[in-house]
Amino acid sequence: MSRVRAAFHDPDGARYGIPTYWWRGAPPGYATRRQLTAAGLRPGGQPIAAQILWAGVGGTRAAYLYRVDLARPKRTATPAQLRAVRAALLARRTCPTCRHVRPYYIPRSLGECLACAYPLEDAA
Template sequence: MARIRAAFHDPDGARYGIPTFWWRGAPSGYATRRQLRERGLCPGGQPVAAQILWRGVGGVRAAYLYRLDLARPKRTPSAAQLRALDKAMTARRTCSTCRTVRPYCIPRSLGECLECA
């Protein structure tokens, strides 16, 4: 085991407070938020169960892990929520000067579309 890996190997949580593993060293049964989302799950209010530590740009980086057996299915938005999101995105794409709906979001720094600015 390399020194870097040994520094971050704490499966009991004695050194870091929670079980800690090195990059790509976590056992099965744990997943990050992104991995949960790919499976159609969410943490469901559970606390962080473990972490992965590695040396990266700017120092030591961390990724938090959640237990798969406690994860819950993601909620699906209702039809009214989807309509509200569509209406909000249309408002973000509408220029205040020429009232044209653009295929991009209007920059808040300009307050109008790129053609009007």
């Protein structure tokens, strides 16, 4: 059984300004960002409703909680946005020198594909 720190139990927010619970001690109806994302939700502009505090490596750690009843569904990308992302990713793989589409992203340090940057090594 893990230790529970009484200092991290402040359900009315008198000590920390917002309701505070210990690890795995939050009441139902609250969720972290990751939990909301897993459920297909997002905070939707609501303020932080509560927090969880625990003693971690390097000091006290915090996880912020949002109310599930105020969460909104995740927004999905429009077809135009998906086309723009596909075009941007294709541009990252297209060499500006030889215009070939490579199976890797063109290194920004070279500015061209490896075959154009090192032509003698390919001939060997």
